[in-house]
Amino acid sequence: xxxxxxxxGNALLRRGQALTAENQRENVQIASRALAPLAEAHELxxxxxxxxxxxxxxxxxxxxxEVDEYPLxxxxxxxxxxxGYMIEQEMGNxxxxxxxxxxxxxxxxxxxxxxxxxxxxKFIGPVYSEDVARKNAEEKGWSIKPDxxxxxxxxPSPAPKRIFQIRPIRWLLENGSVVIAAGGGxxxxxxxxxxxxxxxxxxxxxxxxxxxxxxxxxxxxxxxATDVEAVFLDWGxxxxxAIRKASPDMMDAFDFPGGSMGPKVGAAQDFARATGxxxxxxxxxxxxxxxxxxxxxTISTSVAELELVPS
Amino acid sequence: xxxxxxxxGNALLRRGQALTAENQRENVQIASRALAPLAEAHELxxxxxxxxxxxxxxxxxxxxxEVDEYPLxxxxxxxxxxxGYMIEQEMGNxxxxxxxxxxxxxxxxxxxxxxxxxxxxKFIGPVYSEDVARKNAEEKGWSIKPDxxxxxxxxPSPAPKRIFQIRPIRWLLENGSVVIAAGGGxxxxxxxxxxxxxxxxxxxxxxxxxxxxxxxxxxxxxxxATDVEAVFLDWGxxxxxAIRKASPDMMDAFDFPGGSMGPKVGAAQDFARATGxxxxxxxxxxxxxxxxxxxxxTISTSVAELELVPS
Numbered sequence: 186x187x188x189x190x191x192x193x194g195n196a197l198l199r200r201g202q203a204l205t206a207e208n209q210r211e212n213v214q215i216a217s218r219a220l221a222p223l224a225e226a227h228e229l230x231x232x233x234x235x236x237x238x239x240x241x242x243x244x245x246x247x248x249x250x251e252v253d254e255y256p257l258x259x260x261x262x263x264x265x266x267x268x269g270y271m272i273e274q275e276m277g278n279x280x281x282x283x284x285x286x287x288x289x290x291x292x293x294x295x296x297x298x299x300x301x302x303x304x305x306x307k308f309i310g311p312v313y314s315e316d317v318a319r320k321n322a323e324e325k326g327w328s329i330k331p332d333x334x335x336x337x338x339x340x341p342s343p344a345p346k347r348i349f350q351i352r353p354i355r356w357l358l359e360n361g362s363v364v365i366a367a368g369g370g371x372x373x374x375x376x377x378x379x380x381x382x383x384x385x386x387x388x389x390x391x392x393x394x395x396x397x398x399x400x401x402x403x404x405x406x407x408x409x410a411t412d413v414e415a416v417f418l419d420w421g422x423x424x425x426x427a428i429r430k431a432s433p434d435m436m437d438a439f440d441f442p443g444g445s446m447g448p449k450v451g452a453a454q455d456f457a458r459a460t461g462x463x464x465x466x467x468x469x470x471x472x473x474x475x476x477x478x479x480x481x482x483t484i485s486t487s488v489a490e491l492e493l494v495p496s
Numbered sequence: 497x498x499x500x501x502x503x504x505g506n507a508l509l510r511r512g513q514a515l516t517a518e519n520q521r522e523n524v525q526i527a528s529r530a531l532a533p534l535a536e537a538h539e540l541x542x543x544x545x546x547x548x549x550x551x552x553x554x555x556x557x558x559x560x561x562e563v564d565e566y567p568l569x570x571x572x573x574x575x576x577x578x579x580g581y582m583i584e585q586e587m588g589n590x591x592x593x594x595x596x597x598x599x600x601x602x603x604x605x606x607x608x609x610x611x612x613x614x615x616x617x618k619f620i621g622p623v624y625s626e627d628v629a630r631k632n633a634e635e636k637g638w639s640i641k642p643d644x645x646x647x648x649x650x651x652p653s654p655a656p657k658r659i660f661q662i663r664p665i666r667w668l669l670e671n672g673s674v675v676i677a678a679g680g681g682x683x684x685x686x687x688x689x690x691x692x693x694x695x696x697x698x699x700x701x702x703x704x705x706x707x708x709x710x711x712x713x714x715x716x717x718x719x720x721a722t723d724v725e726a727v728f729l730d731w732g733x734x735x736x737x738a739i740r741k742a743s744p745d746m747m748d749a750f751d752f753p754g755g756s757m758g759p760k761v762g763a764a765q766d767f768a769r770a771t772g773x774x775x776x777x778x779x780x781x782x783x784x785x786x787x788x789x790x791x792x793x794t795i796s797t798s799v800a801e802l803e804l805v806p807s
Contacts, residue, residue, distance in 0.1 A: 203563060204563050205563060205564050206564070206567060241560075241563060242556075242574075244560050244562070245553075245556040245557055245559065245560040246556055247560075248556065248559035248560035248561075249552075249555050249556040249558075249559035252514060252515050252516060252552060253516050253517070255578075256517060258581070259517055259578050259582070262577040262578050262580070262581035262582075263553075263574040263577045264574075264577065265577045266575065266576045266577025266578070267566075267570050267573050267574045269573070269577075270569070270570065270603070270683055271570070271573075273601065273603070274603065274685065274693055274694075274695070277660070278692050278693055285661075285663050285664055286660075286664075287600055287661055287664035288600070288601035289598055289599070289600065289601075290577060290580050290584065290599035290600075290601075290676075292581070292584070292585065350596075350597075350598055352596050352671070352673070353598035353668055353671075353673055356671045360663070360664075360667045362663070362664050372581055374585065381589050382585055382588060382589055383585075384585075
């Protein structure tokens, strides 16, 4: 089987943890233990988020004023090197010494006419007081929005249109290599009027990009690994139930929070519809059971009846 | 032909330039124009330095004190993402739209018993007054050495022992992809006593690593692209002469400066001796002419007589 696993942000950094190299490495080790059995038995692509890491790089840049800050596309490239390295090294430590692994820098084309550019919505970096946020907005051309009682920078989050490295990723998989790719949703790029590909100040949703990657490399399974065990109905209420199996159309009947579960469900639906194969949303530790249908939420066009599990 | 081109630091940043994203991109565009014809006609791997970029990341980290600084291996990974992205994008802009390119994160094993660890020699990062340097040495465990009338951090520069991504790089080349790899000499790693691969606080010479890469992928030509037109005898004197052709053994008869031309010549000799193929040291703009033997310095075991060109 060919499997794409999208690692959620918590696989790299748990809530409340300081963003040190040591903490990241410890979490990557935990994630690698969950992924290693998949790498041994299947073709595996690992994708990952990069939100806190991009935020940290931006803060470090802002703190050192001798050189102008680099644009977001370059920072995303940096985080792919940083995180890809840790994942590749720690997975390599768990696999047979001759198992090849490769981290492939991933660039993604977005459409300059994507409506997302008219309405930046994606929070990025730290929170500021309104004053500081407004000052940054003026000086750096940021869009800003309130986040609770604080303010943050927002950037557009357009849809991925094309992933440039699909063929290299396929070739590596065909030769038996574990591939780490599409970190942080990929480096956002677009063609300018002269036909040159350039970077763009935006971020691409990691699950959305991973879903497109899984579709384009003809993955048999697309797994969104997160910190909850499944997609729940009535989440947090006494009557909450986990969705064990659903078709993409059945999932349309429910509302999920836009900032967290919504994009994951959407990405899973897209993959299931485009390929006829199954998408899974589950916790990292349950991936193998979820692939067997015994844990997590499986979304597939072949599901005839909604299956719920009381929790 | 299969060609490896090692881009010198000046291909990314000319002396005296500020390390802005714009300056780097402009230089990468110039380098890409020199490399594109090679990518069209041959199998091509591009490697590159990262000295100023690692230095900048270290300064940015030091300026933001909320999170502990990351170790050097992680920073090298970051620079591979940053620089690899720029090279891949700008080369892609000059090549046919369907030409595949891939940047492969490269990890390199070094030997914990390498004598370089007993004598750190490689300057890294900015210059400091002696006071500040000594304070940093104490607080951060740095080794420091005088550089002119200032002081700098020094790290060991051990020999590369193994490049982990040789097979992925080969597979990509065999499928027609331009490959960008071994940035900054690769991420330095070693096996600890428990047999786990971990990062190391050192840097690997970029030309040395590139030479090993070229040897291990059976390159036909290894090019060290730099900012001088050739290797010169009596450099700077009225009687200076460019070496057009020499065998590796003939090169042993001459002394070249340890900090600049010496490592390049050594890397070229290593490749020529290991493979019987030709190594070239030349300026970026002359690569095509140098491959034809009409510019630069060619080092090959098949050269029977030293060929000099008065300048």
